[in-house]
Amino acid sequence: MVQAGAKTEIVSPAKDTVKGWQSTDWGDEFKVDVALDSAKPGNYDALLLPGGVMNPDKLRANAKALQFVRHFWDAGKPIAAICHGPWTLIDAGIARGRRLTSYHSIKTDLKNAGAQWVDEEVLVDNGLVTSRQPDDIPAFNRKMIEEIIEGHHDHSREPALSNTV
Numbered sequence: 001m002v003q004a005g006a007k008t009e010i011v012s013p014a015k016d017t018v019k020g021w022q023s024t025d026w027g028d029e030f031k032v033d034v035a036l037d038s039a040k041p042g043n044y045d046a047l048l049l050p051g052g053v054m055n056p057d058k059l060r061a062n063a064k065a066l067q068f069v070r071h072f073w074d075a076g077k078p079i080a081a082i083c084h085g086p087w088t089l090i091d092a093g094i095a096r097g098r099r100l101t102s103y104h105s106i107k108t109d110l111k112n113a114g115a116q117w118v119d120e121e122v123l124v125d126n127g128l129v130t131s132r133q134p135d136d137i138p139a140f141n142r143k144m145i146e147e148i149i150e151g152h153h154d155h156s157r158e159p160a161l162s163n164t165v
Contacts, residue, residue, distance in 0.1 A: 006148065009033035009044075013062055021052045036064055041071035046148045051083030051103075051134075060091040070094070073128075076154060078147040080129040082140055086110055089128070099125045101132050127153030 012018050012032045020027030041047075047069065050056060059065040069092040072079050081089055086102040087109065089095045096114035100123060107117045121136040122129065122143045129147055131140035147153075 006145075011036055011039045011044075011068070013037075013058070013065060018055075021054070036062075036068060039068065041068050041075075044072075044077070045151075046078040046144075047072045047080070048144065049079065049081040049085040049088050051081075051085050053084050056081075056084040056087040059088045066092045076127065076152040078127045078129065078144070078150070078153070080140065080144040080147070082131040082136065083133055086115075086130055090115075094128070098128060099123055100128070100130045102130060103132055 010018060010030055010032050011034045013036045014032055015035050017029050017031055019029050022028075049059070049069070059069075065088070069079065069088055071077075073092065073094050079089070079094070081102075083103045084106055086095065086100055087106060089098075089100070090109060090113040095110055098115050099118055100110055100115045101118050101120050102110060104119070110117045119132070122131045122139040124143050124147060127147050127150070129140065129143045131137070
């Protein structure tokens with residue numbers, strides 16, 4: 001994103017730092033730029049939700065995080081989620097009626113939430129970009145950048161599929 005010219009910030013319920021996960025062990029640590037409690041979603045043009053298991057699981061149980069995510073959807077701003085990141089979309093009420101992909105182990109969760117799950121490296125549904133796993137990151141990044149350049153999306157249109165999946 002930064003290489004494409006975007007200014008990025010880490011917004012998190014954590015106040016100081018967040019840690020990534022690299023395969024089977026902790027990865028890099030990153031400074032939190034803005035605490036979720038003081039973040040204003042109107043200040044941002046797009047949202048990238050983290051992958052992995054732990055971060056999406058914590059975000060989906062955080063009412064403030066879900067409200068933050070929902071703002072992006074309601075405002076027609078692009079949202080990107082990879083791996084287990086679509087869990088947060090379920091709890092934010094965004095998954096129903098959408099074509100999404102994710103890590104294979106949450107396929108049933110997405111279907112139960114009313115999404116159409118597809119096994120592809122990247123999917124875009126009306127500004128919502130999803131991918132399955134780290135191997136998909138190059139395609140995920142390309143599509144995410146395309147959607148951000150495209151700008152706002154009209155989410156008032158009917159979903160691409162019926163709610164009976």
